[in-house]
Amino acid sequence: MVNKPVAEACLRNQQPIAEILQQYLGDQRCLLEIGSGTGQHAVYCAERLPQLQWQPTELAGNIAGIDLWRRDAGLDNILPPLILDLDQPWPQVAADNIFTANTVHFVSQASVDNLFAQAGQRLPVKGLLMIYGPFNQGHQYTSEGNRGLDQWLKTSVNPQAGIKDIGDITTLAAVNNLTLIARHTMPANNLMLVFRR
Template structure:
């Protein structure tokens, strides 16, 4: 089996890292939801060795993630674990959670479940960082995002770019306040919340 590769990870990893270096500067245990290929994990864990970076994804994606982790052989990337937001979640109280390009792939019920489980796996004061495209006020931020959303819905009607305000409402119910909303390349955002209770 060859290592899976997502070109978008190569393009966005350094802009994301620049933000996470600050946002996760005082963090120790990161839960990554939907690690995908594993490319982000090895890049971020190598650049931020003070973090223990826990990869998760659906069962079928774990072999590819393991290939990236095994090749990098980092001491701060334990073996990936299964996480389907609709199923059982790993035990632990993480002080940081990261997810990239997942909310628009999940159905809205799965997005609700993701936020609904956060309180059980995070410590007080934990930070949540989510990267991807968002709509604001029900409007696309660019023509390219509008076209991307049409492409997503052609693949599956459950997929779509999420409204920032709707996601913020889920975060608030889960006990997380938005503390930063960073403009990223290619009309993406890196939005960061902090657990207040």
């Protein structure tokens, strides 16, 4: 028996994330979410963007929890979650736009490279890649909280994980035919970066 997972961070940031998504995706039809975590963002945001078909994805171990959220919500616009590992071949799935929250700092730079490479290949012209999370600026932490988070990630999660620099991310995007068109300041020293193919 799988209990429905709850991430406290999602409860804190889901409203501001949904508000930004509504600004950009109000007339869109299909969104691929990378690293759906518990599935809370999918449910909260899909409920507020009913015209948007939301495709959650995650590592295999998290699929059951996401499906509990999806089934309990009873929303027609959330598709069954798919297994997706940034470092493995991606499933064939429509991706008019791509969104990911609190993923980039949890994975290695190689995984981030793969994310941008796939986004650059899969997104249609004018398709968006939207990334929420903490970023360094000028290779400096933007807060002591982010410094502590980075150290925790590297010691407790993955030595290759860590907060990425916005300049490096922008350069990586350009290599993959993606242009940074907006950066939104979000709660708790996070940003929402919006790239367009």
